[in-house]
Amino acid sequence: xxxxxxxxxxxxxxxxxxxxxxxxxxxxxxxxxxxxxxxxxxxxxxxxxxxxxxxxxxxxxxxxxxxxxxxxxxxxxxxxxxxxxxxxxxxxxxxxxxxxxxxxxxxxxxxxxxxxxxxxxxxxxxxxxxxxxxxxxxxxxxxxxxxxxxxxxxxxxxxxxxxxxxxxxxxxxxxxxxxxxxxxxxxxxxxxxxxxxxxxxxxxxxxxxxxxxxxxxxxxxxxxxxxxxxxxxxxxxxxxxxxxxxxxxxxxxxxxxxxxxxxxxxxxxxxxxxxxxxxxxxxxxxxxxxxxxxxxxxxxxxxxxxxxxxxxxxxxxxxxxxxxxxxxxxxxxxxxxxx
Amino acid sequence: xxxxxxxxxxxxxxxxxxxxxxxxxxxxxxxxxxxxxxxxxxxxxxxxxxxxxxxxxxxxxxxxxxxxxxxxxxxxxxxxxxxxxxxxxxxxxxxxxxxxxxxxxxxxxxxxxxxxxxxxxxxxxxxxxxxxxxxxxxxxxxxxxxxxxxxxxxxxxxxxxxxxxxxxxxxxxxxxxxxxxxxxxxxxxxxxxxxxxxxxxxxxxxxxxxxxxxxxxxxxxxxxxxxxxxxxxxxxxxxxxxxxxxxxxxxxxxxxxxxxxxxxxxxxxxxxxxxxxxxxxxxxxxxxxxxxxxxxxxxxxxxxxxxxxxxxxxxxxxxxxxxxxxxxxxxxxxxxxxx
Numbered sequence: 001x002x003x004x005x006x007x008x009x010x011x012x013x014x015x016x017x018x019x020x021x022x023x024x025x026x027x028x029x030x031x032x033x034x035x036x037x038x039x040x041x042x043x044x045x046x047x048x049x050x051x052x053x054x055x056x057x058x059x060x061x062x063x064x065x066x067x068x069x070x071x072x073x074x075x076x077x078x079x080x081x082x083x084x085x086x087x088x089x090x091x092x093x094x095x096x097x098x099x100x101x102x103x104x105x106x107x108x109x110x111x112x113x114x115x116x117x118x119x120x121x122x123x124x125x126x127x128x129x130x131x132x133x134x135x136x137x138x139x140x141x142x143x144x145x146x147x148x149x150x151x152x153x154x155x156x157x158x159x160x161x162x163x164x165x166x167x168x169x170x171x172x173x174x175x176x177x178x179x180x181x182x183x184x185x186x187x188x189x190x191x192x193x194x195x196x197x198x199x200x201x202x203x204x205x206x207x208x209x210x211x212x213x214x215x216x217x218x219x220x221x222x223x224x225x226x227x228x229x230x231x232x233x234x235x236x237x238x239x240x241x242x243x244x245x246x247x248x249x250x251x252x253x254x255x256x257x258x259x260x261x262x263x264x265x266x267x268x269x270x271x272x273x274x275x276x277x278x279x280x281x282x283x284x285x286x287x288x289x290x291x292x293x294x295x296x297x298x299x300x301x302x303x304x305x306x307x308x309x310x311x312x313x314x315x316x317x318x319x320x321x322x323x324x325x326x327x328x329x330x331x332x333x334x335x336x337x338x339x
Numbered sequence: 340x341x342x343x344x345x346x347x348x349x350x351x352x353x354x355x356x357x358x359x360x361x362x363x364x365x366x367x368x369x370x371x372x373x374x375x376x377x378x379x380x381x382x383x384x385x386x387x388x389x390x391x392x393x394x395x396x397x398x399x400x401x402x403x404x405x406x407x408x409x410x411x412x413x414x415x416x417x418x419x420x421x422x423x424x425x426x427x428x429x430x431x432x433x434x435x436x437x438x439x440x441x442x443x444x445x446x447x448x449x450x451x452x453x454x455x456x457x458x459x460x461x462x463x464x465x466x467x468x469x470x471x472x473x474x475x476x477x478x479x480x481x482x483x484x485x486x487x488x489x490x491x492x493x494x495x496x497x498x499x500x501x502x503x504x505x506x507x508x509x510x511x512x513x514x515x516x517x518x519x520x521x522x523x524x525x526x527x528x529x530x531x532x533x534x535x536x537x538x539x540x541x542x543x544x545x546x547x548x549x550x551x552x553x554x555x556x557x558x559x560x561x562x563x564x565x566x567x568x569x570x571x572x573x574x575x576x577x578x579x580x581x582x583x584x585x586x587x588x589x590x591x592x593x594x595x596x597x598x599x600x601x602x603x604x605x606x607x608x609x610x611x612x613x614x615x616x617x618x619x620x621x622x623x624x625x626x627x628x629x630x631x632x633x634x635x636x637x638x639x640x641x642x643x644x645x646x647x648x649x650x651x652x653x654x655x656x657x658x659x660x661x662x663x664x665x666x667x668x669x670x671x672x673x674x675x676x677x678x
Contacts, residue, residue: 007425061624083583086346110638134584244422245473252473258654263601284650285400299449311623315597
């Protein structure tokens with residue numbers, strides 16, 4: 001099948017650009033130095049390529065991602081880098097321990113109690129290194145680890161995600177602030193012990209020489225938000241749309257806000273000759289963009305819509321079409337959606 | 340089951356408030372005066388209630404919504420208020436004509452040709468009444484209708500959605516601008532003929548005494564965006580989250596931007612005693628919100644997250660839990676997702 005025969009909106013992954021991104025990251029952070037985050041793609045077929053590139057340990061954000069990875073025989077070492085209290089889902093994770101290594105983040109007595117009651121075996125202490133989200137205070141990490149060990153859980157170490165520093169474009173300031181976060185995480189680690197010090201993301205992957213692993217995910221497919229940082233990763237994913245209507249000064253394609261993560265603002269639109277178009281707005285099933293007096297764009301033509309945020313964009317699609325050039329070479333289920 | 344036993348994030352519909360909204364709209368626009376738009380809920384179970392309230396004709400935005408409504412025996416009169424060129428999906432719509440009445444919007448020679456080739460029988464001329472999206476110029480509507488009839492299609496009339504006027508909060512200005520749109524649509528209708536003049540939405544449903552039907556959808560479940568207009572509809576849908584982490588000054592619940600449509604900005608967060616919380620930001624699977632010194636909120640407590648935009652929020656969930664008070668009384672599949 002030809003890419004232009006795909007029904008639209010069609011989420012497309014460029015296999016060669018994806019390969020470039022995976023190889024570039026694996027060269028920088030080989031093997032277990034990278035724990036790829038599957039929340040950025042929610043696709044076991046893509047995760048299998050990351051494993052083939054040498055990364056056997058993965059990061060997840062939801063129980064369903066964990067269970068799905070285990071079911072896909074990608075469960076060598078799965079970290080749920082998130083807090084969960086639901087007993088049914090924790091029981092599913094405990095069940096998955098039969099054929100997968102399951103570790104879950106904890107940051108409170110309640111999350112420890114829930115994990116222990118469900119029969120989970122291994123945890124990581126989640127530390128707040130500066131992002132106001134989950135994680136205990138660094139000075140409290142030893143107490144949390146003791147609580148967990150007291151409930152019979154093995155404590156593998158610490159994690160601390162400096163998400164607030166991903167998009168800092170002053171390189172020197174970013175480096176200094178990441179180092180301060182790492183200091184907090186290492187201070188917590190000194191209180192906790194264990195083999196794992198896990199941190200980082202695509203925006204800071206190159207700044208982590210003092211942790212044992214980096215949790216990057218967006219590097220594989222990328223988006224316009226991360227593209228601004230000048231990282232060595234290429235845009236490998238976009239949504240193909242069909243122009244369904246044209247008027248004087250604008251055109252409309254069938255890629256709307258139900259096909260794009262919108263929390264980082266509008267996506268970019270390119271005509272197939274690579275020209276960027278000025279995006280006016282998105283509706284549920286439409287993107288309206290400007291055309292010029294000399295446009296040759298016609299109803300039926302295709303456009304590329306480039307996500308501003310890859311993670312929620314993946315969550316809106318059932319399948320990804322894998323292409324090499326103009327040829328569709330595979331169809332991957334986005335099989336880790338939901339919770 | 341009790342609402343607080345639901346696994347979170349849980350999309351919840353309050354059955355009584357939904358009933359209030361349906362009854363309020365049916366009183367204002369009874370029977371075929373309303374053609375409910377299913378894009379706002381993507382749920383055949385909810386559409387069945389709208390039909391039971393007297394509305395046998397529906398509006399859809401995607402072929403899958405059309406085919407799903409026909410399969411659910413809700414196909415008395417389905418309008419695809421959108422342009423489609425894909426021959427496979429148009430063939431599925433033509434197939435659905437065997438047990439449903441199928442009408443599709445057209446606004447160009449290309450969309451007419453695609454509909455005719457697929458074997459569709461009935462169309463509506465989509466007219467641009469002021470929103471820069473699909474639709475032909477009003478003065479061009481007669482030519483479009485002639486083209487369609489020349490290809491053997493029955494032309495049922497015109498539609499023109501004044502989406503740019505939904506959120507105008509100056510009531511007099513809104514009324515005047517809607518009337519101007521209706522004038523354009525009626526001018527087009529004079530050139531086209533047919534029995535149908537279709538327009539409007541939840542924000543303008545009360546301003547349409549000169550069209551034959553209104554295409555409102557959001558009124559059934561509502562969102563914080565529409566709530567600002569002071570319409571007589573109640574918020575009937577929210578997402579229940581669990582507090583998974585607390586720190587000094589803030590707390591985190593497990594309702595992230597993969598569970599909420601984000602194009603209208605952040606959702607609202609309420610604790611279960613009805614107190615609003617100041618939302619700081621959403622991540623993929625988290626909402627961080629402010630707490631006060633005297634908060635009693637603890638890990639494991641539940642919060643309500645109210646969508647800023649209902650349509651894309653529905654597209655992110657597989658199921659809706661229907662509640663009366665604290666009791667879960669039904670589970671509805673969000674079965675019209677995708678394209």
